[in-house]
Amino acid sequence: MTLIKSGVPSRDELSTVIPPRQKLEKGPVVVVECFQEIPCNPCETACKQEAIRVPNINDLPIVDHELCNGCSLCISKCPGLAIFVIDETYSPNEVLVKIPYEFLPLPEEGDIVTALDREGKVLGDARVLKVQDGKYQDRTAVISITVAKDFSMEVRNIKVRG
Amino acid sequence: MKNREIAVIGGGPAGLTAALYASRMGAEVTLLERHSIAGGQLVKQTHKFFGSQKQYAATRGIDIPQYLLEEIERQGVEILLDANVLGYYTEDGVLGYEKDKKFHVLKPERIIVGTGATENVLPFANNDLPGIYGAGAVQTLMNEYGIVPGNKALMVGAGNIGLIISYQLMQAGVEVKEIIVRGPIIRGYGVHASKVRRMGVPINTCCTVKSAHGNTCLEKVTTINLTENREPIPGTEREVDVDLLCISTGLSPLTELLWQAGCQMEYVAELGGHVPLRDKNMRTSQESIFVAGDASGIEEASMAMVEGMLAGLCAARDFGYDDGMFNELHYDAIMQLNELRSGEDSEKIRKGLKECLVKEVIR
Numbered sequence A: 001m002t003l004i005k006s007g008v009p010s011r012d013e014l015s016t017v018i019p020p021r022q023k024l025e026k027g028p029v030v031v032v033e034c035f036q037e038i039p040c041n042p043c044e045t046a047c048k049q050e051a052i053r054v055p056n057i058n059d060l061p062i063v064d065h066e067l068c069n070g071c072s073l074c075i076s077k078c079p080g081l082a083i084f085v086i087d088e089t090y091s092p093n094e095v096l097v098k099i100p101y102e103f104l105p106l107p108e109e110g111d112i113v114t115a116l117d118r119e120g121k122v123l124g125d126a127r128v129l130k131v132q133d134g135k136y137q138d139r140t141a142v143i144s145i146t147v148a149k150d151f152s153m154e155v156r157n158i159k160v161r162g
Numbered sequence B: 001m002k003n004r005e006i007a008v009i010g011g012g013p014a015g016l017t018a019a020l021y022a023s024r025m026g027a028e029v030t031l032l033e034r035h036s037i038a039g040g041q042l043v044k045q046t047h048k049f050f051g052s053q054k055q056y057a058a059t060r061g062i063d064i065p066q067y068l069l070e071e072i073e074r075q076g077v078e079i080l081l082d083a084n085v086l087g088y089y090t091e092d093g094v095l096g097y098e099k100d101k102k103f104h105v106l107k108p109e110r111i112i113v114g115t116g117a118t119e120n121v122l123p124f125a126n127n128d129l130p131g132i133y134g135a136g137a138v139q140t141l142m143n144e145y146g147i148v149p150g151n152k153a154l155m156v157g158a159g160n161i162g163l164i165i166s167y168q169l170m171q172a173g174v175e176v177k178e179i180i181v182r183g184p185i186i187r188g189y190g191v192h193a194s195k196v197r198r199m200g201v202p203i204n205t206c207c208t209v210k211s212a213h214g215n216t217c218l219e220k221v222t223t224i225n226l227t228e229n230r231e232p233i234p235g236t237e238r239e240v241d242v243d244l245l246c247i248s249t250g251l252s253p254l255t256e257l258l259w260q261a262g263c264q265m266e267y268v269a270e271l272g273g274h275v276p277l278r279d280k281n282m283r284t285s286q287e288s289i290f291v292a293g294d295a296s297g298i299e300e301a302s303m304a305m306v307e308g309m310l311a312g313l314c315a316a317r318d319f320g321y322d323d324g325m326f327n328e329l330h331y332d333a334i335m336q337l338n339e340l341r342s343g344e345d346s347e348k349i350r351k352g353l354k355e356c357l358v359k360e361v362i363r
Helices: A011-015 A042-046 B013-025 B040-044 B061-074 B135-144 B160-171 B190-197 B256-260 B301-317 B326-340 B344-356
Strands: A029-032 A083-087 A094-101 A112-116 A122-132 A141-148 A157-159 B002-009 B029-032 B078-080 B084-089 B094-099 B102-113 B117-119 B132-134 B152-156 B175-181 B203-205 B207-213 B220-225 B238-240 B244-247 B251-253 B265-268 B273-276 B289-291
Touching: A094 A157, A112 A141, A122 A157, B002 B013, B002 B301, B013 B029, B013 B040, B013 B061, B013 B102, B013 B301, B029 B102, B040 B061, B040 B135, B061 B078, B084 B256, B102 B301, B132 B135, B135 B160, B135 B244, B152 B160, B152 B207, B160 B175, B160 B190, B160 B244, B175 B207, B190 B203, B251 B273, B265 B344, B273 B289, B289 B301, B301 B326
Parallel strands: B002 B029, B002 B102, B029 B078, B102 B289, B132 B244, B152 B175, B152 B244, B175 B203
Antiparallel strands: A029 A083, A083 A094, A094 A141, A112 A122, A112 A157, A122 A141, B084 B094, B094 B102, B117 B251, B207 B220, B220 B238, B265 B273
């Protein structure tokens, strides 16, 4: 199933946006899950590293993963909530994933939440490391979670436990 | 009777920018808005906008009217709220509107119609049960008045509005059971679809509502699957227990005033229905009437804002007004529209515009 049929990008579609392995092994890097040419460029505007370029506003974002330092300024600026930052070097067994999140209540730092995949299916537990919810994020909080390394390219949402 | 250079009808994204740029050029402008607050659909659009910085990208729709209104008020635009325009009489150039339960008249030399759109309905058995809403009503209840419209919802339609409102229903704590869509693909942006999918909401294509059930209000909906040619497939009926059915099956331009004013209209399916012929400056076949936003064809708010800018600039230019920036701003507006509509996603819009865009409007 493709994005246009199901709302979830296929493996083939995803393969076009996943950063190269050698970059993932070096540190935090952005994953821009944007697959349709829609007129939009706030990711480019937000990026101070010039790692994301949108030459014509209808182009797909062109990501130079080498230039990305994982700063995460783009996450809350994407109106499609399609940008994530992954740090596979966080610890030997865990990966750090930054996720845009717009639901209340927000989780708190230290909380254990449920990690969900692109279809909302439960992957397992995630620990909340940081919640950024300042003026810059403008009500799109950026939640940093740690999950088992296998989930780095699967986890894209969380469920806060009530 | 009050004379006025320009009347802008509708205080949504198109009307606000039209008023802003017309007054910036130096024209005297009255803006008529039927709601008690200006902003049109923006007042309930809590999501961040697409586009570029010039069209307030990454800003939430709800925050945009205040930026435009501050500027408009500073420039001395007269804003009439709760003012419902009822008719335009071409014989004497009079615009009639209702405000404070009284009928008023205004005689503008130019009119910019930014009346927006109306929602399409879906025919099925019992579609008048309480609990069945148009998507706009759901958004108004939730985001304008803070009223949760139900507990368990079924969304019909997976265009951007259906997807966005499904997401907002979940933000309001409503359980969205599923989204169904008649066609074989999701018409809305993939990113909006992904946002609801990762919340666990299924999107079922080739599926529609067969009937609704309930005694005093909605209790259950029967859905049926469709072939790719939209023929119902007997035996594929399913029952979904919901108390809220939200219909988001598209918009049609709201063009009564343009019809009444005698503007030449054309049916353009790609733009959502009947739309007025217009030139590149958004002037209709009536020299004194401009159009902007969804009333000229269904598109995103970013396009509506730029069309409003163009109509506002050109309506003011008819009086010879120019603050020295006309040429630059006019060029900028044309370029912004070309750019916004240059992508794959706008193919349908480009095709539709070919049918109603005329080089020289016939008078």
